[in-house]
Amino acid sequence: MKHIRNFCVIAHIDHGKSTLSDRLLDYTQSVNEREKMDQQLDDMDLERERGITIKSHAIQMHYTHTDGQAYVFNMIDTPGHVDFSYEVSRSIAACEGALLLVDATQGIQAQTISNLFLALEHDLEIIPVLNKVDMETARIEEMADQMIELTGCAREDIIEASGKTGIGVPDIMKAVVERVPAPEGDPAAPLQALIFDSVFNPFRGVIAYVRVMQGELSSLQQIKFVATGAEYQANEVGAMEITPKPTKKIGCGDVGYIITGVKNSSEIKVGDTVTLKDNPGEMLSGFEEVKPMVFAGIFPLDNDDFEPLRDSLEKLQLNDASLIFEPETSAALGYGFRCGFLGMLHLEIVQERLFREFGMDVITTVPNVTYRVTDTKGVVTEIRNPAELPEQNNRQKVEEPIIYAQIITTTDYIGSIMNLCIEKRGTLTKQTYLSPLRVELHFELPLAEIVFDFYDRLKSISRGYASFDYQPKDYQETDLVRMDIKLNGENVDALSALVHRSKAQYVGRGMCKKLKELLPRQQFMIAIQAAIGAKVIARETLSAMRKDVTAKCYGGDISRKRKLLEKQKAGKRKMRQFGKVEVPQKAFLECLKLD
Structure with a gap:
């Protein structure tokens, strides 16, 4: 055990975690020349295309120290985007140390601070690394001073490195051996192994990634999952090298995988404890539960695809433990699921993965957050769907979630950032100058206001310099209304949204204008209305396609033409009365991108 080191790589998005991980793999010769590629640990096409890490990736490396002693390194490369901070918290729970990367050209950003505090809460040993020092725009001494101020380390503790050229990699390896403590635990105690991740393999079932805290596990032993109570045989255990490497056993302090042949995704939960059936151990504590921030309905294009969609979501949930879902029905869209996400990027990624990995084309409804409603009897209920909001006379108050936002900018x-936050109903709570040119702003903002376009607009107005992070704070009372979209007087429940009363007219007008552009014209006129209860707050009219019924009249009396026009008018009135307006899938998707 004293020759094992478990550590993760944490940083803000785009500070070079995956590139530096590639150099560490090269240095330890964990990948042969044939298999080598950029972003080695990012195995999803989506991660490579966007240049972001979506999922944490664990890998085992073998390193020989300068004194000739061989060490086993278990490294976890983590995502940097605020939407995937749950992946980071799970990785930190399986480690004793962390490489904290800071880009020498950009400096400390919001997610750097957030991830550092997360690591310190779990008493991890922090190794500060200044990355991208080979770039012409690198401000090494200035950024080193920022790191000293943030972490309280000495200047000689900071390792200068480059993920591109490999500068500083030997120093990082040496620091991991000398600074990161070896794992602790009793190999003779009853088995306790934390499941920190899982993936679904169509041939072998669920593969659980575990960190052994106490005891040891041999292949073919009978194991038990403490939280679910399920009992299975460990068909295969092993180490996570570039290709999984089966071993006879995984011991105390090791990071490895277990294959049990489980095909049912509900029986293995991330955060659960694995123990032996004959000699059970206690449940491990301190694992953070996922808190979805945004809820949206996901519906199949064809109702016959409801069961395949359920299977796809269950398999996706194994690869992405922060996704939660429950069945729901809609008058406009039929049967589907109400899903919980960590943010809008997470929603976008899940939608894309459903299509790429499972071939599921889906419609997503307007995203919203969880509100608390107190009725006239004082009973508090949580609502995640506009249809669940009680009428005005049946509710005492509505509360919305508030977040504590941290923005670092020049x-x-x-x-312009203050104007944006005030427009989003935010309140400035603190302003700190980190240096003469960098400032940290703290705002209290309603979560519903940052769900849609806040992050994009923040990046636009600050030309990419501002970084953003947030934590849930509490609930506070709000003036919330349900805005319905009506087509010829009929509600389209999939387009209903919960909005603040002050924003209702603006959002209503925008959605009506968007629908007017997107809806196909019919033989009859369509009234597109946004309404709060019985009160219409915005309206657009989509005119009918007109057929020239008088084209066959050559001359003759005007009364003949008038008779044909009157007949057409009556027909259009009847059509409007019985005609159904089909909303195309494109209209649902475009309405979410409302400016």
């Missing part, structure tokens, strides 16, 4: 953009 001083040039303070004014």
Whole structure:
């Protein structure tokens, strides 16, 4: 055990975690020349295309120290985007140390601070690394001072490195051996192994990734999952090298995998404890539960695809433990699921993965957050769907979730960022100058206001310099209304949204205009209305396609033409009365991208 080191790589998005991980793999010769590629640990096409890490990736490396002693390194490369911070918290629970990367050209950003605090809560040993020092725009001494101020380390503790050229990689390996403590635990105690991740393999079932805290596990032993109570045989155990490497056993302090042949995704939960059936151990504590921030309905294009969609979501949930879902029905869209996501990027990624990995084309409804409603009898209920909001006379108050937002930017953009946050109903709570040119702003903002376009607009107005992170704070009372979209007087429940009363007219007008552009014209006129209860707050009219019924009249009396026009008018009135307006899938998707 004293020759094992478990550590993760944490940083803000785009600070070079995956590139530096590639150099560490090269240095330890964990990948042969034939298999080598950029972003080695990012195995999803989506990760490579977007240049972001979506899922944590664990890998085992073998390193020989300068004194000739061989060590086993278990490294976990983590995502940097705020939407995937749950992946980071799970990785940290399986480690004793962390490489904290800071980009020498950009400096400390919001997610850097957030991930650092997360690591310190779990008492991890922090190794500060200044990355991208080979770039012409690198401000090494200035960024080193920022790291000293943030972490309280000495200047000689900071390792200067480059993921591109490999500068500093030997120093990082040496620091991991000398600074990161070896795992602790009793190999003779009853088995306790934390499941920190899982993936679904169509041939072998669910593969659980575990960190052994106490005891040891041999292949073919009978195991038990403490939380679910399920009992299975460990058909195969092993180490996670570039290709999984089966071993006879995994011991105390090891990070490895277990294959049991489980095909049912509900029996293995991330955060659960694995123990032996004959000599059971206690449940491990301190694992953070996932808190979805955004809820949206996901419906199949064809109702016959409801069961395949359920199977796809269950398999996706194994690869992405932060996704939660429950069945729901809609008058406009039929049967589907109400899903919980960590943010809008997470929603977009799940939608894309459903299509790429499972061939599921889906429609997504307007995303919203969880509100608390107190009725006239004082009973508090949580609502995640606009249809669940009680009428005005049946509710005492509505509360919305508030977040604590942390924005780090250069001083040039303070004014425009403050205007954006005030427009989003935010309150400035604190303003700290990190240096003469960098400032940290703290805001309290309603979560519903940052769900849609806040992050994109923040990046636009600050030309990409501002970084953003948030934590849930509490609930506070709000003036919430349900805005319905009506087509010829009939509600389209999939387009209903919960909005603040002050924003209702603006959102209503925008959605009506968007629908007017997107809906195909019919033989009859369509009234597109946004309404709060019985009160219409915005309206657009989509005119009918007109057929020239008088074309066959050559001359003759005007009364003949008038008779044909009157007949057409009566027919259009009847059509409007009985005609159904089909909303195309494109209209649902475009309405979510409302400016």
